[in-house]
Amino acid sequence: MLTNQEVAEGLLEKFGDQVFDFEEPYGLLTLSTTREEIIPLMEFLKDHKHYQVIFLTDITGVQYPDNAGKEYVVVYHMHSFVHNFRIRIKVALSAADIHIPTATGLFASANWMERETYDFFGILFDGHPNLRRILNIEEMDYFPMRKEYPMEDATREDKIDALFGR
Amino acid sequence: MADIELLPHNVPSNSELPELVEELTTLNLGPTHPATHGIFQNVLKMDGEKIVSGEQTIGYIHRAFEKIAERRPFYQITTLTDRMNYCSSPINNMGWHMTVEKLLGIEVPKRAQYIRVIMMELARITDHIICNSILGVDTGAFTGFLYVMQKREEVYEIYEEVCGARLTTNMGRVGGMERDLSSAAIRKINDFIKSFPAVLRELEKLLNRNRIFMDRTINVGPISAERALSYGFTGPNLRAAGVDYDVRVMNPYSSYEDFDFEVPIGQSGDTFDRYMVRNEEMWQSLKIVEQAINNLPEGPYYADAPEFYLPPKNEVYKSMEALIYHFKIVMGEIDAPAGEVYHAVEGGNGELGFYLISDGGRAPYRLHFRRPSFIYYQAYPEMCKGSSLSDAILTMSSLNVIAGELDA
Numbered sequence: 423m424l425t426n427q428e429v430a431e432g433l434l435e436k437f438g439d440q441v442f443d444f445e446e447p448y449g450l451l452t453l454s455t456t457r458e459e460i461i462p463l464m465e466f467l468k469d470h471k472h473y474q475v476i477f478l479t480d481i482t483g484v485q486y487p488d489n490a491g492k493e494y495v496v497v498y499h500m501h502s503f504v505h506n507f508r509i510r511i512k513v514a515l516s517a518a519d520i521h522i523p524t525a526t527g528l529f530a531s532a533n534w535m536e537r538e539t540y541d542f543f544g545i546l547f548d549g550h551p552n553l554r555r556i557l558n559i560e561e562m563d564y565f566p567m568r569k570e571y572p573m574e575d576a577t578r579e580d581k582i583d584a585l586f587g588r
Numbered sequence: 589m590a591d592i593e594l595l596p597h598n599v600p601s602n603s604e605l606p607e608l609v610e611e612l613t614t615l616n617l618g619p620t621h622p623a624t625h626g627i628f629q630n631v632l633k634m635d636g637e638k639i640v641s642g643e644q645t646i647g648y649i650h651r652a653f654e655k656i657a658e659r660r661p662f663y664q665i666t667t668l669t670d671r672m673n674y675c676s677s678p679i680n681n682m683g684w685h686m687t688v689e690k691l692l693g694i695e696v697p698k699r700a701q702y703i704r705v706i707m708m709e710l711a712r713i714t715d716h717i718i719c720n721s722i723l724g725v726d727t728g729a730f731t732g733f734l735y736v737m738q739k740r741e742e743v744y745e746i747y748e749e750v751c752g753a754r755l756t757t758n759m760g761r762v763g764g765m766e767r768d769l770s771s772a773a774i775r776k777i778n779d780f781i782k783s784f785p786a787v788l789r790e791l792e793k794l795l796n797r798n799r800i801f802m803d804r805t806i807n808v809g810p811i812s813a814e815r816a817l818s819y820g821f822t823g824p825n826l827r828a829a830g831v832d833y834d835v836r837v838m839n840p841y842s843s844y845e846d847f848d849f850e851v852p853i854g855q856s857g858d859t860f861d862r863y864m865v866r867n868e869e870m871w872q873s874l875k876i877v878e879q880a881i882n883n884l885p886e887g888p889y890y891a892d893a894p895e896f897y898l899p900p901k902n903e904v905y906k907s908m909e910a911l912i913y914h915f916k917i918v919m920g921e922i923d924a925p926a927g928e929v930y931h932a933v934e935g936g937n938g939e940l941g942f943y944l945i946s947d948g949g950r951a952p953y954r955l956h957f958r959r960p961s962f963i964y965y966q967a968y969p970e971m972c973k974g975s976s977l978s979d980a981i982l983t984m985s986s987l988n989v990i991a992g993e994l995d996a
Contacts, residue, residue: 447928448690478820479932480941482956499930499943499958503831506838510930531820534966542654557647557995566655573659 424505426451429473436466443512452510457522460498460513464528467500467509475502475509478525481535483543487569493517494545498525515545524550542567612640615977619648623726623981626991628965630980637976642969650995657955661920662688663762663898665955670756672959672993675718676711676936677757678747683933686841687942688762691929694893698885700764701843706777706880707750707759708842708933709873713784714740715936716824716866716873719988723863724795726985727804732794739787742780749773763897764890774881781878788870796867805860809971809983816857819967822960823938825987828865829857835934846883847876859986866988895922920950937961937988961993 426446433441433453441463443454455463467475479499487493492514500509513522524547525532536547537556544565547553555562564571613634618624627648633640653668660668669684670677682704689696696704717740721733744754750773751759751766760766769777795801811821816829826833834851836844852868854861890897898917899910916922926948932941941958964987971987972980 448930450930452928477817479939480930480943480956480958482943484945484954497943499941503833503838508930529820530815530818531963531966534962535820538962555647557650559647566652573655 424473424502424507429507429509432470432473433463433466437463450508450510452512454512454514457513457515460496460511461523461525461528463511464498464500464525468528473502473507474504475500475507477501477503478529478531478535479508481525481532481539483539483545483567485543485567485569489514491516494520494543496522496539496545520544521546521548523548524553526550541565544568610635617977617980619645623985625722625985625989626994628989628991628994630968632977632980634977639972639975639977639980642972642980644965644968646965647995649991653996654955654957657952659951661917661950662896662924662952663917664920665952666760667756667758669957670758672957672996673715673936673940673961673990674755674992675990676715677755678707678711678759679715679933679935680940681757681759682708682842683931683935683940684942685760685762686933687929687931687944688896688924689891690931691924691927691944691946692762692893692896693925694763694891694896696764696842696891697888698843699768699887700889700891702880702884703765703769703889704760704842705844705847706769706877707747709876709880710743710746710777710780712873712934712936713870714743715988716870719986720795720863720866720870721791723805723859723982723985724791724801726981727801729794729798729801732791735787735790735794739780739784742776742783746773746776746780749776761890761898763893764888766898767900768889769884774884777877777881781874781881784874785871788867788874792867796864802860804979805863805982805986806858807856808859808975808979809986810856810858811967811971812857815967815970820963821938821967822963823934823936824865824869825857825862825938825964827852828854828861830855835932835939839932841931841933847879849873849876859982862986862988896924923948923950932958935960937964937990937993957996959993959996961989961991962996965989965994 430444437459440459441453441455445452467473479501482497484495494515496513498511524536536550539545540553541555541558542565615632615634617630617632619627619629629645630642632642657665666681666684669680672680717736721736724732747757748754751757811829813829813831816826830853832853837851849872852865854865894913899914903910904914924946927946929944932939938960943956944952945954947953972983
């Protein structure tokens with residue numbers, strides 16, 4: 423069995439201060455890294471003789487508009503079937519420079535997951551073979567999951583939270 | 589009669605003829621082809637009858653569930669989840685509820701967990717019934733479909749007894765079940781357990797050793813274990829390729845560790861193996877339902893979490909406390925703690941994951957569904973490359989891609 427402690431120590435040894443913000447929310451090892459190190463980090467986890475984190479479960483994006491310099495976060499979930507060990511890796515990006523290298527070289531599944539993240543957040547995966555919209559129409563010129571596009575019309579006055587005691 | 593001026597009969601000599609260029613035919617399979625099982629388009633490049641390459645277009649019924657979820661209190665999101673994989677909506681519902689319960693730290697009583705297991709396994713059976721019997725129809729065998737479809741109808745009657753709905757069930761609540769299993773529901777479940785094996789055996793007799801069915805499915809659309817893992821396959825499609833991964837065994841949730849069942853594994857990852865794995869899973873699901881209904885624990889069917897468990901309607905009419913909490917929950921006045929959760933359940937198709945980020949508000953800050961159909965469909969062109977068009981139909985059919993889940 424693989425423990426969070428063991429993997430965290432192994433990653434710190436290999437990547438030093440390029441991996442940081444270690445956490446364990448609900449038992450899942452969570453850490454952050456830089457966009458320069460994300461692909462080497464995933465490759466390290468995948469090719470490691472002992473860890474064998476060979477399964478990419480999910481890629482998605484999150485936006486924190488108020489977090490200056492780190493407005494976008496790309497979240498990777500990976501899984502080792504051998505040890506039943508899950509890991510979550512985050513990479514923060516600034517809105518001014520929204521590039522991150524693609525993981526399609528490591529996992530075939532990354533292709534559509536990255537296209538989906540691009541489609542909804544506009545995050546640009548450098549080196550992706552076919553980075554275009556997947557669920558929305560091609561002609562769309564904005565990225566709908568961003569917080570600047572609220573679900574409801576902000577000018578409506580009958581839905582103000584204060585009127586409902588919230 | 590007017591004079592018709594005949595054009596000079598000018599046939600070019602052989603040297604003037606343009607060279608015969610081999611052109612590939614472009615063929616649209618879908619978006620609304622009966623065999624695509626939903627709305628998705630495949631643009632296939634065909635060399636005669638052989639598929640050279642393909643490209644898919646999806647998103648025809650994309651409804652932005654992740655965006656809608658950002659404005660909804662947690663319990664209202666249930667109605668979004670059961671519109672994803674509508675062939676097994678209870679699994680989607682329960683998966684979502686378990687994610688929220690994990691965030692809130694609610695411990696659900698054993699009875700509720702067992703009822704959930706029964707509902708999830710019945711849902712898995714209906715999901716596989718659709719996939720396997722339609723696979724038969726796609727090869728031209730309608731009888732099997734007819735036999736097992738009546739059993740799906742019976743499962744829908746059980747759902748109806750438990751929650752009032754049949755297809756988009758909206759079953760359960762955050763913190764437990766909406767109501768307890770009624771005696772009529774238990775009777776119907778027991779009847780189903782008794783009568784289903786005969787029908788399933790009938791389907792097996794019709795298809796498993798059927799020469800035509802075997803010829804049409806063996807070595808059709810195969811995928812190796814390595815490629816399947818790289819493509820992110822989970823569930824029956826991955827197990828058919830020979831990888832022993834089942835979320836129910838590896839990360840047990842809702843008391844799955846209490847039950848005795850096996851995880852069927854295939855070898856070659858072709859259409860026949862996928863069919864066989866699903867068939868065997870129906871037997872295993874039936875076994876789990878039987879164990880759960882026989883050992884159904886006594887006790888409450890919902891957790892003691894009044895701030896998040898929407899009270900049963902009959903209590904709302906009688907008790908002031910229940911009315912107050914009902915109101916507070918419906919108006920979304922109670923905030924959830926901040927946190928970040930990933931919870932996965934074994935859906936009808938594979939690992940269905942919910943990635944939930946809460947900022948401490950009444951609705952999720954960000955919700956992402958890890959939808960197995962979305963993952964599978966990417967591999968489709970590679971799987972049907974080099975095969976004929978009729979094989980491509982069966983490959984798609986056996987992948988069990990559900991359009992609602994693909995597009996979410």
